[in-house]
Amino acid sequence: MTxxxxxxxxxxxxxxxMIGTGVxxxxxxxxxxxxxxxxxxxxxxxxxxxxxxxxxxxVGVMGFVALGGLASVLITMPPVGEAWAxxxxxxxxxxxxxxxxxxxxxxxxxxxxxxTVRNLLTIxxxxxxxxxxxxxxxGAVDAIEAVNPAGTGYxxxxxxxxxxxxxxxxxxxxxxxxxxxxxxxxxWVVGKTALGLRSDYLAIATLGIAEIIxxxxxxEDWLSRGVKNVNGLPRPVPYETDLQNDPSFIERAASFGxxxxxxxxxxxxxxxCGLFAIFLVALLWMAQKALNSPWGRMMRxxxxxxxxxxxxxxxxxxxxxxxxxxxxxxxxxxxxxLTTLDGLLAPTSYQPLRFTFLIWVMVxxxxxxxxxxxxxxxxxxWWLWVQVEPMGLALMDLITAGMADGSALKxxxxxxxxxxxxxxxxxxxxxxLRFSPxxxxxxx
Amino acid sequence: xxILNALVVLANFVLVPxxxxxxxxxxxxxxxxxxxxxxRFSNFAxxxxxxFGTMSVILFTWAFQAIGISFGPLPTALLxxxxxxxxxxxxxxxxxxxxxxxxxxxxxxxxxxxxxSMGVMFIMNGLVRFIIGVRDISFADxxxxxxxxxxFKEMTGLEEGLALKxxxxxxxxxxxxxxxALFWFLNRxxxxxxxxxxxxxxxxxLLSGINPERVVMVTWLIVAALATTxxxxxxxxxxxxxxxxxQLLLPIFxxxxxxxxxxxxxxxxxxxxxxxxEVTITYPLKKVLGYLLPESLExxxxxxxxxxxxxxxVSFVILLIVLLFKPTGLFKGQSI
Numbered sequence: 027m028t029x030x031x032x033x034x035x036x037x038x039x040x041x042x043x044m045i046g047t048g049v050x051x052x053x054x055x056x057x058x059x060x061x062x063x064x065x066x067x068x069x070x071x072x073x074x075x076x077x078x079x080x081x082x083x084x085v086g087v088m089g090f091v092a093l094g095g096l097a098s099v100l101i102t103m104p105p106v107g108e109a110w111a112x113x114x115x116x117x118x119x120x121x122x123x124x125x126x127x128x129x130x131x132x133x134x135x136x137x138x139x140x141x142t143v144r145n146l147l148t149i150x151x152x153x154x155x156x157x158x159x160x161x162x163x164x165g166a167v168d169a170i171e172a173v174n175p176a177g178t179g180y181x182x183x184x185x186x187x188x189x190x191x192x193x194x195x196x197x198x199x200x201x202x203x204x205x206x207x208x209x210x211x212x213x214w215v216v217g218k219t220a221l222g223l224r225s226d227y228l229a230i231a232t233l234g235i236a237e238i239i240x241x242x243x244x245x246e247d248w249l250s251r252g253v254k255n256v257n258g259l260p261r262p263v264p265y266e267t268d269l270q271n272d273p274s275f276i277e278r279a280a281s282f283g284x285x286x287x288x289x290x291x292x293x294x295x296x297x298x299c300g301l302f303a304i305f306l307v308a309l310l311w312m313a314q315k316a317l318n319s320p321w322g323r324m325m326r327x328x329x330x331x332x333x334x335x336x337x338x339x340x341x342x343x344x345x346x347x348x349x350x351x352x353x354x355x356x357x358x359x360x361x362x363x364l365t366t367l368d369g370l371l372a373p374t375s376y377q378p379l380r381f382t383f384l385i386w387v388m389v390x391x392x393x394x395x396x397x398x399x400x401x402x403x404x405x406x407x408w409w410l411w412v413q414v415e416p417m418g419l420a421l422m423d424l425i426t427a428g429m430a431d432g433s434a435l436k437x438x439x440x441x442x443x444x445x446x447x448x449x450x451x452x453x454x455x456x457x458x459l460r461f462s463p464x465x466x467x468x469x470x
Numbered sequence: 471x472x473i474l475n476a477l478v479v480l481a482n483f484v485l486v487p488x489x490x491x492x493x494x495x496x497x498x499x500x501x502x503x504x505x506x507x508x509x510r511f512s513n514f515a516x517x518x519x520x521x522f523g524t525m526s527v528i529l530f531t532w533a534f535q536a537i538g539i540s541f542g543p544l545p546t547a548l549l550x551x552x553x554x555x556x557x558x559x560x561x562x563x564x565x566x567x568x569x570x571x572x573x574x575x576x577x578x579x580x581x582x583x584x585x586x587s588m589g590v591m592f593i594m595n596g597l598v599r600f601i602i603g604v605r606d607i608s609f610a611d612x613x614x615x616x617x618x619x620x621x622f623k624e625m626t627g628l629e630e631g632l633a634l635k636x637x638x639x640x641x642x643x644x645x646x647x648x649x650x651a652l653f654w655f656l657n658r659x660x661x662x663x664x665x666x667x668x669x670x671x672x673x674x675x676l677l678s679g680i681n682p683e684r685v686v687m688v689t690w691l692i693v694a695a696l697a698t699t700x701x702x703x704x705x706x707x708x709x710x711x712x713x714x715x716x717q718l719l720l721p722i723f724x725x726x727x728x729x730x731x732x733x734x735x736x737x738x739x740x741x742x743x744x745x746x747x748e749v750t751i752t753y754p755l756k757k758v759l760g761y762l763l764p765e766s767l768e769x770x771x772x773x774x775x776x777x778x779x780x781x782x783x784v785s786f787v788i789l790l791i792v793l794l795f796k797p798t799g800l801f802k803g804q805s806i
Contacts, residue, residue: 081581083581083584085514156775164771219790219794220790220793223793223797225580225581226511226512226580226581226584227727227793229512229584230512230720230723230724230727230789231786231789231790231793233719233720233723234720234724234782234785234786234789235786237717237720237782237783237786238780238782238783238786241779241780241782241783244779245777245779245780377713378716379592379595379716383588383591383592386585386588387592390585441603442599442600442601442603445596445599445600445604446596446600447596448592448593448595448596448599449592449593449596449597449600450596451592451596452589452590452591452592452593452594452595452596453589453593455585455588455589455592456569456586456589456590456593459582459585459586459589460569460572463582
């Protein structure tokens with residue numbers, strides 16, 4: 027099989043898998059897998075930018091995805107007026123104080139001459155700043171969280187649609203790029219501190235920052251209600267119930283011979299898939315353009331030999347920072363999409379195995395350094411991730427078929443089938459790394 | 471008296487738990503640092519190795535309990551520990567043979583080995599979930615306390631109690647034994663010396679006739695022992711849950727790096743630094759200050775510097791500070 031035939035054939039395979047799913051499990055299941063597959067492909071594209079183009083080892087994908095989700099809430103939910111009145115400005119004053127403390131400490135470190143005085147002064151600035159920050163911030167947080175804690179208890183977002191904020195679905199489309207911006211900002215901070223370090227230190231640093239972002243989202247109830255979750259996010263596609271009450275839609279559904287309920291679920295999912303596909307295609311196009319531009323060649327030159335690239339006058343750290351921010355921003359966009367699709371922001375649902383390491387499996391399996399490869403990996407691995415569970419269950423049924431009903435081993439095996447996923451992903455990753463280390467669609 | 475009370479509160483809630491947690495982290499970090507020193511990669515599967523080891527210990531503990539073997543006042547898990555270590559050791563040797571050896575022969579870049587260890591992490595995590603499930607498992611039995619808070623109060627007549635859990639005492643004793651044995655092994659035995667030589671300069675070690683496969687095998691066995699011990703101690707002290715062990719990866723790496731990765735003494739120091747920082751910063755100091763300060767200055771709030779959920783942030787910030795100001799760690803570690 028020649029290189030050029032490989033990608034189309036594999037994409038054909040994905041199509042067959044999807045159609046097969048549609049036939050066996052119904053079109054709704056297929057469209058659900060497809061929509062999450064599209065989002066996964068975007069995340070894989072972002073990670074591929076960092077790893078495949080620049081060799082940066084980012085294991086904090088989960089954090090950037092979660093920040094995107096946060097952006098979805100902050101943009102599409104309506105503001106809570108009472109909470110803003112209770113402590114909105116004070117919270118931001120507190121945060122500004124906190125930021126000012128850090129800036130002051132950095133200034134002391136950079137401007138003063140080395141010595142004990144500088145170190146003591148830095149510590150003093152940090153300690154005093156911390157208590158000032160807590161003093162201003164804590165009161166505001168308590169005030170905000172006291173406003174109707176069961177219903178809101180947070181500042182809300184920037185959707186000024188008022189009562190009918192659910193109708194302002196287009197806000198979601200604004201939220202997606204904003205999710206990218208949030209992730210980019212976080213990536214700038216991480217990159218500034220950690221990119222000069224060795225590659226494994228970057229890994230640990232990103233792993234840490236991801237956990238911290240999740241911890242913040244779980245704890246800062248004033249921001250996104252923490253573990254109380256935010257649900258009912260406005261969406262850019264019509265609601266099923268509205269469609270079912272729309273006479274023209276019912277008529278159109280009838281002309282296809284479908285009942286309105288099924289037709290409305292399918293139609294909204296198709297719309298979602300269309301929107302995601304537009305974003306994926308646009309990002310893929312940009313990534314391809316970037317890869318084949320002089321900039322892309324420079325990135326790969328840096329990846330393959332940092333010393334030589336530096337000797338040619340390339341600013342390695344700055345370029346790394348640039349691509350780290352870009353890749354993280356793409357993950358943020360995907361994260362915002364994911365939250366909009368779910369209609370729910372639940373910080374506890376962010377698990378590193380699902381949101382960091384699974385994306386890595388996608389990139390490695392698909393082919394690092396090749397944009398089409400990572401997109402392919404995104405679809406393929408997501409499909410497997412979803413399908414392994416029923417497959418595992420079927421396998422377990424087969425194995426336990428001979429056992430007596432209710433025997434402890436049978437119950438255990440059937441229960442444990444749900445955990446087949448991680449095992450399968452690990453085996454796939456190791457097999458690909460061993461026998462096809464450049465992935466299914468290798469870099470050209 | 472007030473000062474004594476304050477000290478007792480501090481000891482009860484910060485010092486003793488911090489020591490125990492620090493010892494657990496230190497043993498975990500020793501495993502990470504050994505792999506880094508000898509196999510030259512950051513092993514992302516270490517948290518799950520700990521989980522796997524603990525799981526085997528739990529299974530043996532259950533088997534022993536079922537046939538009526540107990541360890542008197544001590545937890546049965548201690549009896550099961552050698553068996554758990556053996557199983558984990560065999561498993562790690564198996565992964566080395568099937569997975570890592572290929573890349574070693576290829577002289578793959580460290581980052582590739584890190585990704586490979588990610589795959590191993592998935593498999594181990596899946597296996598643990600598959601075999602024992604995801605729920606919280608408490609497997610400590612025997613006496614719960616050596617000194618109860620009430621007993622301490624009666625003994626000393628102080629207002630505050632100091633409790634010492636059996637598991638905490640066991641952790642400290644075991645940690646001491648393990649560390650002593652490890653250092654004796656590394657510094658006094660022929661195999662240990664060859665390991666250090668291999669870690670310092672691989673080519674030179676090969677030239678002087680050290681068998682690399684043997685060094686690697688011994689390393690994995692030691693790592694199995696360390697990871698299983700650390701995991702079991704942590705599980706006895708708190709409880710066993712597959713996901714918690716995965717999350718331990720961050721503080722353990724922080725400990726290893728803060729101490730200077732590749733340096734065993736550094737790993738131990740790093741473990742205690744991280745543990746004490748986490749416990750102190752997330753502990754509400756209200757009671758302590760209440761005893762120390764005059765009544766008029768008594769704090770109204772809890773004086774908790776950070777909420778407990780931010781404990782990851784603590785290890786992370788310490789890690790960053792050390793990396794920025796002393797990239798080789800507190801004790802001079804290696805850099806590749």
